[in-house]
Amino acid sequence: MLRYLRCCVRTMSNTREQYKDAAKLLDPASTVAKITKRTKLENENAKFVNLEKLEYVSPLGKQGVWEIATRTTKPKGSLVDAVIIVPILKYPNGDKKLVFVRQFRPPCNGVVVEFPAGLVDPNDSIETCALRELKEETGYVGVIRKKTGVVWSDPGLVDANCSMVWVDVDMSLKENKTPVPHWMDNECIEVVDVPLNELEGKIDEWTKQGYLIDGRVQTLVIGMAMANE
Amino acid sequence: MLRYLRCCVRTMSNTREQYKDAAKLLDPASTVAKITKRTKLENENAKFVNLEKLEYVSPLGKQGVWEIATRTTKPKGSLVDAVIIVPILKYPNGDKKLVFVRQFRPPCNGVVVEFPAGLVDPNDSIETCALRELKEETGYVGVIRKKTGVVWSDPGLVDANCSMVWVDVDMSLKENKTPVPHWMDNECIEVVDVPLNELEGKIDEWTKQGYLIDGRVQTLVIGMAMANE
Numbered sequence: 222m223l224r225y226l227r228c229c230v231r232t233m234s235n236t237r238e239q240y241k242d243a244a245k246l247l248d249p250a251s252t253v254a255k256i257t258k259r260t261k262l263e264n265e266n267a268k269f270v271n272l273e274k275l276e277y278v279s280p281l282g283k284q285g286v287w288e289i290a291t292r293t294t295k296p297k298g299s300l301v302d303a304v305i306i307v308p309i310l311k312y313p314n315g316d317k318k319l320v321f322v323r324q325f326r327p328p329c330n331g332v333v334v335e336f337p338a339g340l341v342d343p344n345d346s347i348e349t350c351a352l353r354e355l356k357e358e359t360g361y362v363g364v365i366r367k368k369t370g371v372v373w374s375d376p377g378l379v380d381a382n383c384s385m386v387w388v389d390v391d392m393s394l395k396e397n398k399t400p401v402p403h404w405m406d407n408e409c410i411e412v413v414d415v416p417l418n419e420l421e422g423k424i425d426e427w428t429k430q431g432y433l434i435d436g437r438v439q440t441l442v443i444g445m446a447m448a449n450e
Numbered sequence: 451m452l453r454y455l456r457c458c459v460r461t462m463s464n465t466r467e468q469y470k471d472a473a474k475l476l477d478p479a480s481t482v483a484k485i486t487k488r489t490k491l492e493n494e495n496a497k498f499v500n501l502e503k504l505e506y507v508s509p510l511g512k513q514g515v516w517e518i519a520t521r522t523t524k525p526k527g528s529l530v531d532a533v534i535i536v537p538i539l540k541y542p543n544g545d546k547k548l549v550f551v552r553q554f555r556p557p558c559n560g561v562v563v564e565f566p567a568g569l570v571d572p573n574d575s576i577e578t579c580a581l582r583e584l585k586e587e588t589g590y591v592g593v594i595r596k597k598t599g600v601v602w603s604d605p606g607l608v609d610a611n612c613s614m615v616w617v618d619v620d621m622s623l624k625e626n627k628t629p630v631p632h633w634m635d636n637e638c639i640e641v642v643d644v645p646l647n648e649l650e651g652k653i654d655e656w657t658k659q660g661y662l663i664d665g666r667v668q669t670l671v672i673g674m675a676m677a678n679e
Contacts, residue, residue, distance in 0.1 A: 233499075235556040246509035247509055253507055253509065254508055255506060256506045256508040257504070257506060257507055258504070258505040259503070260503050261501065262493075262503040264490045264491075264503070266503075267517050267519065269517045270501060270517045270518065272491040272492070272493070272496055272499060272501050273491055274489050275488055275555075275556045275557070276485070276487070276489075277483065277486060278483055279483055279487045279554060279636050279638060280457065280472075280476055280481050280561075281636060281638050282553050285636060288491060289499065290499050290607070292607065298467065302453060302678040309676075325508060325627065326605040327504045327506045327514070327516035328504070328609050329602050329605050330605075333602060333605040335605060340604075342508040345574075349595060353656060365667060369663075371663070372663050372664065372665040372667075372668040373562060373662055373665060374607070374665050375493065375557075375603040375610055376555040376556060376558050376564060376662070376664055377557065377567075378499065378521065379519065379604065379608060380557050380608055383665070383671065385665070385669065395473055405509060407508050411508050420517055426496040426582075428599040433479060433605070435602055435605055436534075436612070436614070436665070436669075437564060437666065438669075439458070439670040440665075441669045441673035442673060442677075443598075443670055443673065444669065444671060444675075444677070445673040445676060445677040446677075447538075447647075447679050448673070448674040
């Protein structure tokens with residue numbers, strides 16, 4: 222789970238073949254991936270997540286309590302737990318595509334369509350983390366156009382947060398024509414690119430096929446539809 | 451936290467005054483709201499969230515373990531934990547605004563800009579829940595234009611999910627000219643509306659003022675900017 226525990230690069234070549242494999246292994250109709258057992262976990266045995274009870278004063282000055290889950294992995298000095306990357310492929314003819322990754326996600330017990338993302342390492346800048354994770358997960362080399370401030374994943378439930386980084390990927394570059402991801406040993410990621418104007422239809426199609434959709438991906442699509450009205 | 455525990459309606463009138471109060475009480479520069487104590491919590495003492503260890507088979511056929519937080523409040527038979535509402539105010543002259551709520555969120559220890567949202571009650575349909583929560587939190591009466599499938603809040607960390615519901619609010623209706631929210635006893639919500647074309651600048655402005663931004667709100671803005679390029 223922690224990116225800095227990564228050590229085994231699965232393979233460094235034959236990228237098209239790799240993508241094809243990942244697509245087969247992650248197809249909801251045939252994947253072997255599934256949860257086999259769920260057990261309660263106490264804080265003392267948990268490495269990555271903890272439960273906490275918060276006592277707080279409300280804006281009205283009243284006492285309250287709230288139960289939350291906290292990430293335990295944020296490096297000291299980091300403002301955020303993670304970076305989420307919104308990668309745009311830009312082709313010489315003006316075409317634009319968005320890049321997503323699909324992975325089996327145990328918390329959801331299914332294959333989820335997400336933006337590339339990763340936890341921040343100690344001494345990482347958001348920029349370094351974003352470009353490294355993009356390269357590792359998708360093989361693409363990009364240039365950062367913009368980053369957001371701190372954004373919160375699920376403010377009623379967890380303290381998890383991230384910065385979102387909008388990255389341009391120049392498709393006239395040689396390394397972006399044959400992108401080479403670096404996956405760790407037990408990682409299986411499918412990289413999917415979609416023309417901007419086909420995105421809304423794709424989400425519906427993927428949902429029908431049994432893929433699960435990340436809330437950020439869904440909301441980006443709603444934002445695009447709203448602007449296009 | 452659970453919507454069906456709601457019983458005390460704070461006030462049913464004088465809505466403008468209420469909004470002004472909420473704005474003052476939630477201003478990051480002066481709010482009294484804050485966390486006063488954090489303590490570890492074990493599953494047996496937790497009502498709303500639990501920690502679990504999952505054992506799973508990966509798409510490559512290998513065994514793995516994953517730590518997650520789970521919501522314990524999903525009603526039997528419900529596909530989703532919650533509903534997130536994207537409300538568009540539509541004015542007779544063609545103007546459009548988006549509606550957000552601001553609340554103090556203990557998990558983030560700050561005042562967060564979010565879409566209106568609520569947990570699904572037993573026997574709730576997504577549609578019923580969306581229109582009720584919109585009315586309770588903002589006072590607006592709307593019509594559902596579209597709802598998404600199941601979307602996942604933070605697929606690497608929690609099993610929390612929701613349906614997102616896009617709601618049109620007809621501003622020529624009398625009840626939408628003086629909207630009357632129904633807040634529960636310790637609830638303090640500020641309703642903020644923003645013209646669609648001013649949204650990107652507003653997020654930056656709110657961040658500078660010390661408000662925190664929900665990831666779905668941020669991603670919607672990125673989607674709009676992307677479509678407008």
